[in-house]
Amino acid sequence: MTHTVAPPPEHPASAGPVRLLSGWARTHQPTDWAAHSATYGPPPIPRRTRGQGDERLIGLVDQAGLRGRGGAAFPTARKLAEVRSGRGRAVVLANGCEGDPGSNKDHALLTLAPHLVIDGILLAAHAVGAGETMLCVHRGDPLVHSLRAAIAQRPNEPLLPTVVEVPARYVSSADTALVNFLTNGTAKPTQKSPRPSQRGVRGRPTLVDNVETLAHIALIARYGPEWFRTCGTATSPGSTLITVGGAVRLPGVYEIELGVPLGHPLRLAGGPARPLQAVLIGGMGGRWLPMPAAHELPLTEEDCRAAGGRMGIAAITALPAGACGLHTTARALRYLAEESAGQCGPCMFGLPAIADDMTDLATGDAAPEDLARLRRRLGVIPGRGACAHPDAAVSLAATALDVFADDLHAHLSGDPCPPGSAFPLALPRHRPDASHP
Incomplete structure (x- = not known):
């Protein structure tokens, strides 16, 4: 039976919608199981044969136009349908491994509204006919304890997720890295076929979705696709x-x-x-x-x-203004080179090389021919890696050369910015007060 609840309130027009964080907006406290139950009731999962899957829920997600919130923006309903049609009992992985140092959104959501994510996990598991669910976060993150406590608050529901600790590396957040870690213990990403939705954890069709995506599924299941589309655009709703x-x-x-x-x-x-x-x-x-x-x-x-x-x-x-974009990018490229999985030439040799080149440009130690060499390297790396990591680093470097062209010209002319002009791109990690202002 579906529990009828009022939709979450909207912010004033100047601030915009508050849907995922509506519980926090009302109380300024993380939403525990009692508060979540009072607001939303149980997940609206109809009784069906175990493992059969729920085409209706997939249809609602499709009508809502939800796309993944983990970075790739892949249509969520398409992924659900592919996992549901796969051979073997499906697995659902909720990806809460926020590897990028400049992002804190998933950590905030899991801190402030963990039960909305858990609802989404259960609904997605029902939709694809899964027999197992897991919630992945980085090893050592304080969320490990708070999430296990949140799961323990809930009644004995089928398919409650197991919290899995994943190595705290940038590339460990990729969907294929999670699948590899849970299958063979190595958290290395890949671009090789088949996709996890076809053959994932232990060879079973696997849904890997960002925790925010799953929380949106929980809201769509309760309030419907028309409500979901009342904000956003026609092609990017919500x-x-x-x-x-x-x-x-x-x-x-x-x-x-x-x-x-x-x-x-x-x-x-x-x-x-x-x-x-x-x-x-x-x-x-x-x-x-x-x-x-x-x-x-x-x-x-x-x-x-x-x-x-x-x-x-x-x-x-x-x-x-006043910070050096070239110095800042050089530091970011060094970080990306050090965080690679080290499983292919473009990462092992290409990324350190472009980080070195960008550092030389930032410090004024490069000549025009060095810039030409960097541009050549940026042209040959994309598409050659074992995963998309080197391509992302190339995009960062290439846009820096365009956006900071004036600085680049000055540096090549013997007038570099001072060494301390780099700007930090990383956020403080795992600080509760950094979750929301």
Whole structure:
């Protein structure tokens, strides 16, 4: 039986929708099982034959137009249907391994609304006919204890997830890395076929979805696709959580309507603390965009691609004027090189090489021929790696050369920025007070 509840309240027009974080918005406290039950009731799972799957729920998700919130923006209903039609008893993996140092949205959601995520896990398991569910977070994250406590609060429901601790590495957050870790103990990503939805954990069809995606499924199951589409755009409906960091007055995690201009989450974060020269969108493997030109860019995957980038991980880092974009990018590239899985040439040799080249450009130790060499390297790495990690690093480097072209010219002319002009792109990790302003 479906539990009838009122939809979550909306924020004032200046702030936008609050759906995923509605419980926190009312009480400013993480939502425990009692508060969650009073607000939402049990997950609306109809009684069906065990393992049969639920085409109706997949249809609702399809009508809602939900796309993955983990960075790839893949249509969620398509993935659910593919797992449901696979051979063997399916597995559901909720991906809460937030590997990017510039993102805190999944950590905020799992801290403030864990039961909404658990509801989504149970509903997705029912939709695909799964026999096992897991919730993956990084090893050593305090969330391990709070999530196990949240699961223990719930009644003895079938298919409650097991919390799995995954190595705390950047690349461990990839869906194929999670599948490999749970199958053979090695958290290394791959781009090889078949996809996890076809052959995943221990050879079984596996749904790997970001925890925010699963929380949206829990809301769609209760309120319907029409409600879900009352915010967002026709092709990018709904709301999303976004991390806003860098040179803003109130860095934190905010819920926004998809399609709002990039300047909107900056305003929610109190506005720039200093004049801005650029923003990094999509995390460490994202793209630089110049300011103020990017201020009106609509935050949808389609609009970001049209602007030469992609929304990717919903994270924005504001770079202030006076900081050196080349120094900042060189540090990020060094981090990405060190965080690679080390399983292919483009990562083992290509990423350290482009990090070295960018460092030489940042410190003024490069000549025009060194810039030409870097551009050649950026042209041959994409598409050659064992996973998408080197491609993301190349995109970051390539956009830096374009957006910070004036700095690049000055550095090559013997006028580099001082060494201390790099700007930190990472957020403080696992701090409860960093979850939301």
